Amino acid sequence: MAETRVRSLPREETGLPEEIFGLDPDFVAEIDQALEEERDEIVRELVVPLHYADTADLIESLHGDHRSRLIDLLRPDFNPEILPELPDDIRDEIIERYGFADFAALIEELDSDDAVYILDRMDEAEQAHVLARLPLETRTIVEQGLNYPEYTAGRLMQRELAAVPDYWTVGEAIDYLRSNAVLPEDFYVLFVVDPRHRPVGIVRLNRLLRAKRPVRLRDIMSTELDIMKVDMDQEDVAFLFRRKDLLSAPVVDASGRLVGRITIDDIVDVIDEEAEDDILRLAGLSESSIYVSTWETIKSRFTWLFVNLGTAILASLVIGLFESSLEQIVALAVLMPIVASMGGNAGTQTLTIAVRGLAMKELTASNAMRVVGKELAVGAANGIAFAVLTGAIAWAWFDQPMIGAVIAMAMVINLVIAALSGIAIPLGLERLKIDPAVASAVFLTTVTDVIGFLAFLGLATIFLL
Amino acid sequence: MAETRVRSLPREETGLPEEIFGLDPDFVAEIDQALEEERDEIVRELVVPLHYADTADLIESLHGDHRSRLIDLLRPDFNPEILPELPDDIRDEIIERYGFADFAALIEELDSDDAVYILDRMDEAEQAHVLARLPLETRTIVEQGLNYPEYTAGRLMQRELAAVPDYWTVGEAIDYLRSNAVLPEDFYVLFVVDPRHRPVGIVRLNRLLRAKRPVRLRDIMSTELDIMKVDMDQEDVAFLFRRKDLLSAPVVDASGRLVGRITIDDIVDVIDEEAEDDILRLAGLSESSIYVSTWETIKSRFTWLFVNLGTAILASLVIGLFESSLEQIVALAVLMPIVASMGGNAGTQTLTIAVRGLAMKELTASNAMRVVGKELAVGAANGIAFAVLTGAIAWAWFDQPMIGAVIAMAMVINLVIAALSGIAIPLGLERLKIDPAVASAVFLTTVTDVIGFLAFLGLATIFLL
Structure with missing residues (x-):
């Protein structure tokens, strides 16, 4: 497990933030050494079990040959979640080493919002190569995502969601969830839609679990909905999430049809960016971290x-x-x-x-x-x-x-x-x-x-x- | 619905942020007028359906007699969620008008983290009066909460959670959820505990819903747990949530027993506070808003x-x-x-x-x-x-x-x-x-x-x- 690899420099010793949360420098040195000595099995044993955020940090902190070698070694088990955490130039290196087809296969496994984020940051030629290698359905979703203006609800949202018609019963909904393979990997609410696919309510999963099978969704759903439009500014979305203590919200297109969902974890990133921007700009800074060259x-x-x-x-x-x-x-x-x-x-x-x-x-x-x-x-x-x-x-x-x-x-x-x-x-x-x-x-x-x-x-x- | 009451000053007109998200000043003026004319039914009709964040803003923006009158009018339908949104002096006015017994009844309805937050901000005498009027169980939970140092995981966490033993099956867990009245109002994961009540895994509700009844929880639970200790600094908790993209995490006491859960929405407040503090302190400010006297x-x-x-x-x-x-x-x-x-x-x-x-x-x-x-x-x-x-x-x-x-x-x-x-x-x-x-x-x-x-x-x- 990742946690066992993570160690602290005691605060008393250095006066600086403890590194219980990041990668232990000794651990990084150990990997570096193993890469130097070409002990590939050791490297894979140490790195594969890491959390994707740690793996991304590790890749970033290595240089030249060692980084390339690690990228190659991870290829059979490469966790796609690592991709959004990496800077653009390292993602380019991964494309170079894996090729467009394999890279597209990784993109295919990501949530649509992450896929759009990554494709958006590529140059046009690269983007076209990757898009051409995605299955039609994913490709359509990603292209639609890229068409929404930056910093809008459309860009933030995930297209994957669980939506059910309002005339269904609890039993029908549960059977659907059990049978359906195209549902998102994780979700916490069911969106209830009318015949024109407009959101009319949400059913939280714990309510669904606790209700009897013949009960109609209509009768247990919450109709207090905060509906976001695709073109809404992301800061306005964040404001509404904070003010109303929302955990997730449906996103609709111009005709009111449900097209996606935004969850609170996406909002955390928006809030961070917003605050960061204010702090830095007040001091006349545009760089966002101590890692800039x-x-x-x-x-x-x-x-x-x-x-x-x-x-x-x-x-x-x-x-x-x-x-x-x-x-x-x-x-x-x-x-x-x-x-x-x-x-x-x-x-x-x-x-x-x-x-x-x-x-x-x-x-x-x-x-x-x-x-x-x-x-x-x-x-x-x-x-x-x-x-x-x-x-x-x-x-x-x-x-x-x-x-x-x-x-x-x-x-x-x-x-x-x-x-x-x-x-x-x-x-x-x-x-x-x-x-x-x-x-x-x-x-x-x-x-x-x-x-x-x-x-x-x-x-x-x-x-x- | 609250949303219909909310209107915007077009951005083009003023150049300032639109107020689609807050209370419309005309609406506040309308309530103020109705309070002046003692048209109590109109006031109740307008205010009762509001979202608690809007009601709190409304109470804050009224003055003197009108505020007191509104507080009295809302008494039969007072939503406890309004309380954490109010400044301390207005909460004191509510105690004064409703009395300690009724105020304690409102506190009783809140999640434990909100109850602790409010009690913590009272002076000792008031706190003792309210505590004395809480049922023993709630009282114990709130007192324990008050004993954790400020800005720690113990203060952030909610005590209410859904925990089940690891030897149960999916069917047993679902039956328990259906029968049990002391569960939190909303939850998204089940915490799985060992016989000594230490967390060993989590089961997301959508996984539970999609699994067959005879399957053991042990076999569908995720064991990648990020466990927080009660005395952990809240900024460290926030850091871990961001880094690992967590939605909720178990909190354990010194002996490793599961005592609460922290969810991402609590973290949003911590992140806001943190960023706010940095911005303001760099300019030598301690006040946190434009509302300070x-x-x-x-x-x-x-x-x-x-x-x-x-x-x-x-x-x-x-x-x-x-x-x-x-x-x-x-x-x-x-x-x-x-x-x-x-x-x-x-x-x-x-x-x-x-x-x-x-x-x-x-x-x-x-x-x-x-x-x-x-x-x-x-x-x-x-x-x-x-x-x-x-x-x-x-x-x-x-x-x-x-x-x-x-x-x-x-x-x-x-x-x-x-x-x-x-x-x-x-x-x-x-x-x-x-x-x-x-x-x-x-x-x-x-x-x-x-x-x-x-x-x-x-x-x-x-x-x-």
């Missing part, structure tokens, strides 16, 4: 830093307007980063709440004005608090009350503007249909830097010179 | 901004060391925020990847050094790229090649230090068992500000004066 990482981060350099130069241009003030009072140069920095931080707090509120659909048209009002109040209150604090510190430091007054005024202005921008920028981007998580942060810091320097140096020029 | 928001954000003021003042102190350099070359004041800002942004990128990598258990003891190496390489590469760019801009701007050289050197230094800090700070905090998401950002900007100003102004003092 160094060169890709350099390129993707360069873009964001480049945009940021523009912002920083803009701020410097603002400072440049006040060169003569700075020449006369050097204290201004010492104090000026404080106002900009506090504005940036306060604004980021508001921004994070707004971006997350939009993603979780908590921030909507009907409460936007109320939230803006609250953020302005918070900005003003903390603006005043920090104006007093910073003013007192600046006064004491440079022994000049007026410099305290100037930094205090600038602080209130920048914290109010920061609050306003922190909410207005993401709302505006959402309205322009630009993901607010991507671009909000750079706009915000531009505003808080420019206003921070402008207010402080401008007020100083007016009141101190 | 203005005063609470001001207080919670003040703390973070106060820490930040300390950082900003530290940076100013560093600048203060170079007052005489700034007096002689005012261009330094104009350019100095660029180096600090670029360092802060580059560091935040690394930091976000590291914090998320730790949370998702991708960053571990065995790959930490490799990731540090990669981040240093990325920092150095982008440091050099931006050194060239910024150096050229500064040279052109102030027509002085040496000022370009100085800012270029400072940029490389700060971007390398930023990369190193971005990974070392979260790893260090994790080792000290401090949540890296909470404190990393403030340490990081302290480092990048101080190093940014120190390197640029220090090098300028050496080379330009």
